[in-house]
Each structure stands twice: as C-alpha cells, then as structure tokens.
Amino acid sequence: FFLFTFSPFCSSQIIAATNFNMSSDPKDAASTTASKADDAQDAGRAAWLAASMELLEQEKKFSKERARLAEQRRKLPAYAISKEYIFEAAESNAQVPFRKLFGDNNQLIVYHFMFDESWEKACQSCSFFVDGFDAVLPHLKPRASMVAVAHATAGKLKSLAEWKKWSNMPLYSSHNSSFNFDFQVSFAAEQPDKTYNFNRTWPYGKHAPGISVFQLREDGKIYHTYSTFAAGLAEFQTVFSLLDITPEGRKEKGGNSHNMFWLKHKEEY
Numbered sequence: 256f257f258l259f260t261f262s263p264f265c266s267s268q269i270i271a272a273t274n275f276n277m278s279s280d281p282k283d284a285a286s287t288t289a290s291k292a293d294d295a296q297d298a299g300r301a302a303w304l305a306a307s308m309e310l311l312e313q314e315k316k317f318s319k320e321r322a323r324l325a326e327q328r329r330k331l332p333a334y335a336i337s338k339e340y341i342f343e344a345a346e347s348n349a350q351v352p353f354r355k356l357f358g359d360n361n362q363l364i365v366y367h368f369m370f371d372e373s374w375e376k377a378c379q380s381c382s383f384f385v386d387g388f389d390a391v392l393p394h395l396k397p398r399a400s401m402v403a404v405a406h407a408t409a410g411k412l413k414s415l416a417e418w419k420k421w422s423n424m425p426l427y428s429s430h431n432s433s434f435n436f437d438f439q440v441s442f443a444a445e446q447p448d449k450t451y452n453f454n455r456t457w458p459y460g461k462h463a464p465g466i467s468v469f470q471l472r473e474d475g476k477i478y479h480t481y482s483t484f485a486a487g488l489a490e491f492q493t494v495f496s497l498l499d500i501t502p503e504g505r506k507e508k509g510g511n512s513h514n515m516f517w518l519k520h521k522e523e524y
Contacts, residue, residue, distance in 0.1 A: 333470065333478035340434045342404065345412035345426035356427065357471050362399035367440040367465040370405035370415070372430070377405070377415050379520050381464055385424055386521055387493055392423035402427055406435050406462060418522070438482070440465050452484040464488060 298306075340353040357363045366385060369378035385403055395401055402425045405412060412426040435441030442449040442461045451457035452465075465484040469477050489495055498505045507514045 328481055331481055333480040335476040335478055336469070338433070338437070340429070340432045342427035342429055342432065342434070343409040345409045345416055345428065348409050351427065354471060354477060356400065356402050356425075357469075358396075358400045360396075360398070360400045361471045363469045363471070364395075364399055364401040365467045365469065366401070366403045367435070367438065367463070367467065368403040368405040368426075369440075369462040369464050370407040370411065371462055372407045372411060374407070376520070377407075378462075378464070379518060380515060382415075382419060382520055383494070383518055384464075384488065384492060385421065386419070387491075389419075389421040389424040401425075404429050404434065406430055406441050435462070438465070438467055439463075440484075455485075466491065 336353070342351045342353070342356065343349070344351050356365075366381075366388065368381045368385065370381070381403075388401060388403075392401060404427045406429055407415075408430050409426075409428040412428055416424075416426055429435050429441075436443070439451050440463045442451075442457065442463075444461065449457040449461075449463075451463050457463045463484065465482060466488060467479065468481040470480050471477055483490070495505065505514075505517075507516065
C-alpha cells in the first residue's frame with residue numbers, strides 16, 4: 256500500500272505524518288546494519304568483479320521482465336471518455352477542452368498533482384516528481400504530450416510554476432470540473448469511502464497522486480488506456496533509481512527514517 260510523506264501544508268488535513276511506501280529494499284533494518292559491516296572490508300577487485308558479473312545476470316532478467324510488463328501495459332483494453340471536461344490553463348486562465356491538452360500528439364500523460372486551494376504550498380512530493388518531468392519534457396513532447404492537473408485554481412498553479420521555475424510542464428486546474436473526482440484522485444469531504452488505487456482506500460485527506468494515460472483515436476474519441484497510483488509512481492522517479500545504485504541507498508529503514516523522510520521542496524535544501 257502506497258503512503259506519502261506530507262509536508263506541513265497538508266497537516267491541516269492529516270494530523271499524523273504519513274509516507275508513501277516507495278522503498279526498494281525488502282530487508283529490515285537489522286540486515287541493513289549487518290551488511291554495512293561487510294561493506295567496510297576490502298574484498299578485492301576479483302571478488303567485486305565476480306559478484307558484479309553474477310548481479311549482471313539478475314539485472315538482465317529484470318530488464319527483460321520489465322520490457323514484458325511494459326508490453327502488457329500497452330495491450331490493456333481501453334474505454335472511451337464520455338464527458339467533455341473543461342480545464343483552466345495556469346499560464347493564461349483560458350478555458351481548455353480536454354482534447355486540446357493533447358496538443359499535436361495523439362497520446363497524453365496526465366500527472367494528478369496534489370494541490371488544494373486552501374494549502375499554502377503544493378505537495379512537496381508531487382513537486383518532486385514534476386521537477387523531473389519538467390526537465391525531460393522536451394524529449395517526450397515529439398511522441399507524447401504531458402500535463403499536470405490539480406484541483407487548485409489556475410492562479411494558484413501559476414504562482415507555483417513561477418516559484419518552481421517550471422518552464423516546460425503545462426499546469427491545468429480541474430477546479431470547476433469533476434475530472435479529479437471521476438478519476439478518484441480527489442474526494443468530497445462527506446465521502447465516507449475514498450476509493451483509490453483500484454478499489455483500495457485513501458485515508459489521508461481529500462487529494463491523492465497518480466498518473467493516467469489517454470489516447471485520441473481516429474474515431475475522434477478520447478480513450479483512457481492506463482493509470483497507476485501510489486507505489487506505481489516510483490517507476491517514474493530518476494532520483495530513486497540513482498540512490499538505489501549507491502552503497503547507502505535511500506536510507507529509509509530503521510528508527511525514524513521513514514520512506515521519503517529526506518524529501519523537501521527543492522528551494523528548501
């Protein structure tokens with residue numbers, strides 16, 4: 256189950272701090288401590304090379320399995336979207352129909368961004384993801400469009416983009432539509448069962464993160480092809496992958512070192 260680290264702006268909704276379970280290490284803190292003692296010894300290059308060659312075979316298997324899983328994602332059945340959603344562009348305040356979010360592409364990736372009109376700051380973890388997406392968007396744009404959609408108003412999102420210096424990622428408000436609620440990433444205050452992440456529940460406030468993919472097909476209809484939530488988002492975070500190849504990893508096990516405890520808005524390091 257995917258939990259998330261909420262920064263202080265979320266604490267008005269959630270009394271106890273929670274965290275997304277994005278840990279890549281299945282071992283407990285005791286085994287991690289024991290491995291550090293072994294790591295301190297000089298094993299010699301021959302031992303390092305032998306172990307690296309053995310690990311390489313596991314990495315090859317993982318790569319092939321990952322490619323197989325990606326193919327399964329692409330083969331998922333899709334369904335047509337019946338509603339005509341209208342969004343408000345953060346940059347211009349313009350009213351934008353859903354199909355216009357595709358731009359010149361027939362594929363659209365939507366990041367469901369946690370940001371409420373009442374919050375002083377946007378979700379630090381969602382900002383962490385969009386920091387990365389904003390940087391790689393020029394490479395993605397020739398083949399697929401990507402936007403971030405939040406329930407906060409367009410003016411709030413514009414201020415966020417200026418603070419973050421995001422220059423590539425388009426931000427849109429769904430404040431005046433049911434988009435967030437229909438895709439189960441926002442919840443009404445009176446909603447008792449906050450269904451999220453394929454029939455699980457979300458007990459941590461009225462907004463949740465995710466990614467959804469859409470395709471504009473030749474029949475003129477928009478189809479929903481894929482969504483992932485919670486721990487599924489870790490697949491798209493380069494910082495996690497880079498930390499995972501270091502000797503100390505993410506250091507999220509043991510004591511108070513809960514998952515993503517180290518994360519801040521980039522302006523606050």
